[in-house]
Amino acid sequence: MTVTGPKGFRAAGVAAGIKASGALDLALVVNDGPLDVAAGVFTRNVIKAAPVLWSQEVLKQQKLKAVVLNSGGANAATGPGGFQDTHATAEKVAEVLGAGAIEVAVCSTGLIGERLPMPAVLSGVDSAVKALDAGPEAALNAATGVMTTDTKPKQAFARHESGWSVGGFAKGAGMLAPNLATMLSVLTTDAVADKETLDRALRAATHVTFDRLDVDGGTSTNDTVLVLASGASGVEPTEAELTELLTKVSHDLVLQLRADSEGATKDVDVTVKGAASEADAIVVARTIAEDNLVKTALFGSDPNWGRIAMALGRAPARIDPETVSIAINGVTLFAGGTTAEDRSAADLSGRAIEVVVDLGVGSDEATIYTTDLSHAYVEENSAYSS
């Protein structure tokens, strides 16, 4: 019970034959109402995949009935033909469900620059509609159908005490990056909400979750997070309650994405506090999180704080070398412009690593969720064409 955990949703995941391997590669999520409200956030990459351009138009309308997702191809950089393929996919779903094409969002993930095998996609839609179900197996199949180099499906669910809930799945393994980690995620809720409230709640939730996951600095052409509200619980939460539960489920999914990201051997939280602004805290944390010398040191379980100092010192933020402190796993290694405790005091042998930088110039803070840079990352990304 995840994406179909909230009342009013059915899902399916099928093997449409888009992937040569015969693995599940097409997913469908349908909102049975009574409401058909939705919100979405999309990649900020200038080069947007056809399904992103399409789904952005869908979200400008008032209604969203269904989302169809495929792995096995990103349908990005595919020109007008690729956009027609996305449109045809939405039309096919709409036709089978008895809705309008403009009420169907489309998400794609996989190799950039290749056209999709449309006969397989369209017949896959037929199979998916037949397989639609509100049970946990159908939800799991949907979460599995969007996987690329993910090794396991990512699902999450949370229930509010007043009788409504939020569920969802996500995929993403590389190209996880600034401004929406490269990924697709569909969230559902049976709360009653209007479009504007849902949109604000989603943006607030992604701002501190999906936007803070940064594995390799990449920003995909296809990043999409959608939330669909069915209203089937009959309960209308406050905007704060809605934001809180969406944040909780999104945070859960983000930690799963990080744990399964390509080649990761460390789960690294980079927290920057004492910043002059939240933007400063984010950019400093991101600069540290994306630095390959920091990431390789962490892979080697090496508390080489000098590389963290080097990285933060090149971030475009208000930084005073004399007030900065750097702690790793609770041990302060740099403070007052010089060495503090000996680096040998910091134990980085475990998988979880916490880097805390206090800039000492303000009171804002932010955490970026990242990983190390391992041999497996290089292997996977030099051998796998995606």
Added chain:
Amino acid sequence: MTVTGPKGFRAAGVAAGIKASGALDLALVVNDGPLDVAAGVFTRNVIKAAPVLWSQEVLKQQKLKAVVLNSGGANAATGPGGFQDTHATAEKVAEVLGAGAIEVAVCSTGLIGERLPMPAVLSGVDSAVKALDAGPEAALNAATGVMTTDTKPKQAFARHESGWSVGGFAKGAGMLAPNLATMLSVLTTDAVADKETLDRALRAATHVTFDRLDVDGGTSTNDTVLVLASGASGVEPTEAELTELLTKVSHDLVLQLRADSEGATKDVDVTVKGAASEADAIVVARTIAEDNLVKTALFGSDPNWGRIAMALGRAPARIDPETVSIAINGVTLFAGGTTAEDRSAADLSGRAIEVVVDLGVGSDEATIYTTDLSHAYVEENSAYSS
């Protein structure tokens, strides 16, 4: 004949015992005049090593007589004690040469956050002064004494037809980055030049050479490029001539730095043209050059232009997806918003790879010199504490 190629210079490189290995670790370059003019450019990292802070003060004066450099320790993030160590090193050199301490620049490279073994440094200065010589062996020893993970010394030399020349050496293997690749370089010339002209010529030369080398996005705490002019040729070139020869020698050194950078198996030129401004061309080229998914694809000899499209689309520059084209090794793979030639047409099996992106919105261009991201990079940087 390199750093001592131009008339009026002597150099030395000795094993001072800073490195436990007993390798050469201290270098000295002395300007015997008649002029003692110099210019320098330094890291833009906010966290600056003690020798950078010191040498910046030296460059504010009119005279520079000598540069002392050490490997085996960066003397960065070492507080007031570290600054005193740098000052004591300059004083020692000044005392032995009969100059003022403020006429002696200091450069250090190695692990951040450790104090230098000062008895070794100071006795090393004595040895270096005794070993000073204008011959090629002394120049080679100086170039070798600054090496850290470099596998070979980098030297360059060029002579102008009117009878003056530029020579120099450089070191740098990782942390090669924006705004001065992390490195140290000492250039010499026997041209006659005033300080202001020399400074402008150096800045123009580094702007298109050292500033354009970007192996891993890191910006060191210690980056320094110095040029010393002896005037011993008696020839005063125009500023354009001086800039041209400094650029030629700097470019030669940059290509050597790239070829020897940590774990590199590919020499990659990323050229962005058709940009709305030079700044746009630089930021787009740099974003591509620093992208780990691009770098790992190049390591795998994979012409995965989709990752280049992804990377450029997230660069903060004026970009129109419809006018962008991407070519690798002369084969256009993306144009007009969609696939052009098949990716199999691009052969990336050799060491040299040329990525050319035409943004199609202007007439400015820039080239960033970078590498791939290999297993060896991860190995070296997770195992070597620097």
